[in-house]
Amino acid sequence: MNLATKELIGRLHFHSLCAKRHWNFLSSETTINSLSAPIDDWFQLSSSKAVFLDRDGVLTRERSDYVKTPNELEVLPGVGPPLRDLRNMGFRLVIVTNQSVVGRGLTTDEQMARIHEKLQSELKRMGCSVDAIYYCPHLPSAGCSCRKPEPGLIMRAAKDLG
Ligand SMILES: [Zn+2]
Numbered sequence: 001m002n003l004a005t006k007e008l009i010g011r012l013h014f015h016s017l018c019a020k021r022h023w024n025f026l027s028s029e030t031t032i033n034s035l036s037a038p039i040d041d042w043f044q045l046s047s048s049k050a051v052f053l054d055r056d057g058v059l060t061r062e063r064s065d066y067v068k069t070p071n072e073l074e075v076l077p078g079v080g081p082p083l084r085d086l087r088n089m090g091f092r093l094v095i096v097t098n099q100s101v102v103g104r105g106l107t108t109d110e111q112m113a114r115i116h117e118k119l120q121s122e123l124k125r126m127g128c129s130v131d132a133i134y135y136c137p138h139l140p141s142a143g144c145s146c147r148k149p150e151p152g153l154i155m156r157a158a159k160d161l162g
Contacts, residue, residue, distance in 0.1 A: 050161070051086055052154060053130070055097035060119065066101035069111060070118040080126030087128060092161060095119075095133040096153040102137035109137065132157060 056062040061074040086093060101107050107115075116133045123129050134153040136146040146152030 049090060050092040050094050050131075050157070052094050052096050052157070055095050055119075055133070055135075059095070059123075066099075066104075066106055067115060068101060068107040070114050073115050073118050073122075075119065075122040075126070080123075080128050083123070083126075083128035083130075093128075093130040094157050094161070095130050095135075096148060096157065097133070097135045098147050099135040099137055100139050100147075102135075103139040103142065112137070131161060 053059060056067065059076060059079050060067065061076060063072060067073050083093060099112060102109060102112060112135065119133070120129060134146075134157055136144060136148065136153060138144040138147055140147065144150070144152065146156070
């Protein structure tokens with residue numbers, strides 16, 4: 001694992017680690033720096049190992065007025081090499097993100113699909129990609145099971161990706 005990868009992982013919020021059907025949930029404040037074991041060890045148990053990444057503030061620039069259109073999406077520089085490293089280490093990469101912007105009526109699921117198409121094509125341009133993107137469209141007050149830190153999105157990803 002090179003330095004850039006360590007730095008990115010240090011910035012990432014690890015919402016969970018997937019080891020086949022077994023789940024270890026870590027708080028959103030958990031970073032690689034606070035993990036006692038190297039990240040490689042955390043994932044060794046799994047035949048289908050995955051890293052779950054947040055979107056805004058991790059891979060893309062966070063906007064106080066939300067990302068509502070593809071034009072407003074800006075991929076952060078420097079995410080390419082670390083994502084490639086994680087891929088080369090055998091991890092599947094899955095984005096799980098809360099997007100209450102949809103529930104607020106500021107954008108639509110159709111727009112979100114276009115935003116994520118743009119995200120994937122920008123990542124491809126940087127020589128990497130993610131396996132899937134899952135988002136919760138609901139308001140925080142909705143009490144849904146998919147808004148992080150609820151595990152709904154990750155359960156869905158596990159079902160879809162095996
Ligand atoms: Zn939800």
